[in-house]
Amino acid sequence: EDGEGREIDFKNTIIILTTNAGTDTLMKLTADPETMPSWDALAKALKPELNKIFKPAFLGRMVLVPYYPVRDEALKQIVRLKLGKICRRIEENHKIQLLYEDVLVDEVAKRCTEVESGARNVDNILGNSVLPEISRRLLAGMAEGQKPAGFRIGAAENGEFVYSTV
Known part of the structure; x- marks a missing residue:
């Protein structure tokens, strides 16, 4: 019952x-x-x-x-799929191109192997690190009347995510 x-x-x-x-x-x-x-x-x-x-x-x-x-290559494929979904969403909603470098995929996958949550951590990393920074940069550009054509995301040697305007 x-x-x-x-x-x-x-x-x-x-x-x-x-x-x-x-x-x-x-x-x-x-x-x-x-x-x-x-x-x-x-x-x-x-x-x-x-x-x-x-x-x-x-x-x-x-x-x-x-x-x-989940092995490294499968984990990287999961990261690419999730990033692809974000890229499409930003393109559809804001007409802005989002590009990412392979080093970003490598870094996100590396961070997922550091904790027990594994591939489940991909959403957490992208949702709590990447998306807020893209949003902040997009809103800052819009506030200044300068909508960027796109963003490129990579990773530095120290593992920090690196953002640039395209």
Whole structure:
């Protein structure tokens, strides 16, 4: 029953649960693509870690599906897709071209490997760093009556994002 007393039918339902339990073990076992274990071997290696956190009866009702970590090239492709979406949005809404350099893609991907959130951090970096700065520069230009034709974003050697007007 739900909170209002209605009966809920879970027939033909799949519930997906995720956890960071066993992340350290997973990362160690998959660090080298050449020696990466099979899916079954990875699931078996994670089982003791999961047993420390979850009751065996609970785990017995589940199918364990370990996720392999996102590799560098896949992560960079995710960054490119997200940046492409931002570029299109700025072009459509403001008729301004947004260009980015490969070093920006590399830097965003690098920052995503520094934290456990991985590829989920791409949105955070772009939404909290890149977009606010583009907005600030766009609004400043509009306030001065000088709408830029575009922006170019790169990254300095120290990892700082670098913005320039095109």
